[in-house]
Amino acid sequence: xxxxxxxxxxxxxxxxxxxxxxxxxxxxxxxxxxxxxxxxxxxxxxxxxxxxxxxxxxxxxxxxxxxxxxxxxxxxxxxxxxxxxxxxxxxxxxxxxxxxxxxxxxxxxxxxxxxxxxxxxxxxxxxxxxxxxxxxxxxxxxxxxxxxxxxxxxxxxxxxxxxxxxxxxxxxxxxxxxxxxxxxxxxxxxxxxxxxxxxxxxxxxxxxxxxxxxxxxxxxxxxxxxxxxxxxxxxx
Amino acid sequence: xxxxxxxxxxxxxxxxxxxxxxxxxxxxxxxxxxxxxxxxxxxxxxxxxxxxxxxxxxxxxxxxxxxxxxxxxxxxxxxxxxxxxxxxxxxxxxxxxxxxxxxxxxxxxxxxxxxxxxxxxxxxxxxxxxxxxxxxxxxxxxxxxxxxxxxxxxxxxxxxxxxxxxxxxxxxxxxxxxxxxxxxxxxxxxxxxxxxxxxxxxxxxxxxxx
Numbered sequence: 001x002x003x004x005x006x007x008x009x010x011x012x013x014x015x016x017x018x019x020x021x022x023x024x025x026x027x028x029x030x031x032x033x034x035x036x037x038x039x040x041x042x043x044x045x046x047x048x049x050x051x052x053x054x055x056x057x058x059x060x061x062x063x064x065x066x067x068x069x070x071x072x073x074x075x076x077x078x079x080x081x082x083x084x085x086x087x088x089x090x091x092x093x094x095x096x097x098x099x100x101x102x103x104x105x106x107x108x109x110x111x112x113x114x115x116x117x118x119x120x121x122x123x124x125x126x127x128x129x130x131x132x133x134x135x136x137x138x139x140x141x142x143x144x145x146x147x148x149x150x151x152x153x154x155x156x157x158x159x160x161x162x163x164x165x166x167x168x169x170x171x172x173x174x175x176x177x178x179x180x181x182x183x184x185x186x187x188x189x190x191x192x193x194x195x196x197x198x199x200x201x202x203x204x205x206x207x208x209x210x211x212x213x214x215x216x217x218x219x220x221x222x223x224x225x226x227x228x229x230x231x232x233x234x235x236x
Numbered sequence: 237x238x239x240x241x242x243x244x245x246x247x248x249x250x251x252x253x254x255x256x257x258x259x260x261x262x263x264x265x266x267x268x269x270x271x272x273x274x275x276x277x278x279x280x281x282x283x284x285x286x287x288x289x290x291x292x293x294x295x296x297x298x299x300x301x302x303x304x305x306x307x308x309x310x311x312x313x314x315x316x317x318x319x320x321x322x323x324x325x326x327x328x329x330x331x332x333x334x335x336x337x338x339x340x341x342x343x344x345x346x347x348x349x350x351x352x353x354x355x356x357x358x359x360x361x362x363x364x365x366x367x368x369x370x371x372x373x374x375x376x377x378x379x380x381x382x383x384x385x386x387x388x389x390x391x392x393x394x395x396x397x398x399x400x401x402x403x404x405x406x407x408x409x410x411x412x413x414x415x416x417x418x419x420x421x422x423x424x425x426x427x428x429x430x431x432x433x434x435x436x437x438x439x440x441x442x443x444x445x446x
């Protein structure tokens with residue numbers, strides 16, 4: 001018997017499940033290989049089965065089993081007596097509670113540290129009174145403000161010095177090679193022991209020193225430390 | 237194209253596992269009947285996901301599937317005394333209870349779905365849009381799973397339950413025959429027609445085989 005498309009469609013699942021006899025399978029293959037209708041049909045159903053078998057089970061809602069047990073066995077038994085009072089302690093074992101507790105402790109520690117409570121020395125009970133906490137927090141806030149102001153001023157001084165130094169470096173100076181090889185009235189090759197560029201460098205060093213002095217006058221407290229070593233530097 | 241012989245092997249392997257499961261289920265049922273609450277808890281734990289999946293694949297709705305799963309376990313709990321292990325495994329019996337409840341639910345809600353039949357008459361492009369209308373489903377399932385679910389809900393209930401039991405729950409023909417209470421020839425015919433129809437619907441939806 002030669003199979004037609006109706007036979008193929010009727011026995012498609014038997015073929016895919018491997019339930020056809022060898023001669024039936026031969027007939028099946030012979031028809032499908034030469035049929036433009038049955039080839040894509042077999043292909044699509046075969047791929048569908050692969051897809052269906054690859055699907056994973058859908059996770060049930062977490063409360064479902066609990067609800068079923070409540071419906072069938074009744075509400076969960078609650079421990080009576082004084083031991084029942086400790087049942088809430090089981091909540092402490094949950095990761096959610098542990099994370100919350102750790103973050104809460106960290107937040108409190110950060111707030112207390114920011115409020116000026118020092119844990120280096122043993123904290124006293126009086127440190128936690130509202131007045132002391134306010135006073136400490138106030139002084140901490142002012143201290144933080146002063147430090148930040150000082151930091152900004154330091155940065156400003158350093159920036160000013162750097163910019164002026166770079167400005168001076170950019171001034172056109174005559175390189176050694178541009179110094180005239182011979183001066184009028186002097187014999188070529190003779191030297192009088194002077195360096196033509198030395199006065200100019202000295203002038204530059206003196207100029208930087210003056211600028212730092214001006215800066216020190218403008219910002220006396222902050223720039224004192226910075227200007228001292230620079231003022232002491234002199235190019236010989 | 238070579239036939240998929242792996243399916244027979246899969247059923248054989250699953251059969252070995254099923255023997256062990258059958259024994260454990262039978263033992264748990266006996267303990268339940270003697271009033272052991274923990275045995276019932278264990279039965280619920282073992283079968284909740286499977287029953288929920290059958291309900292979800294049949295209804296395509298998470299809330300309905302959850303409610304139906306609860307109804308299934310409630311009925312099983314009440315009628316546990318009528319279960320006879322000689323008539324088949326506990327899982328098969330439970331699946332049969334599930335199927336009966338699903339069919340009852342399908343008939344009960346048939347009137348509500350009359351408006352849905354308008355959606356069935358929509359062109360293929362509309363089907364794609366309706367598939368994208370439920371982001372909660374797409375989050376719950378993968379894309380392929382969601383597409384299969386959409387196509388399943390367009391099958392007739394007879395073909396749908398046959399495909400779900402065979403290809404998603406991987407029951408063998410004999411177990412499906414027990415669950416559906418129809419001759420094995422009918423089971424094979426429904427599975428075959430269901431697969432062809434499902435492939436055709438997925439093709440119309442524009443789903444290309446992976």
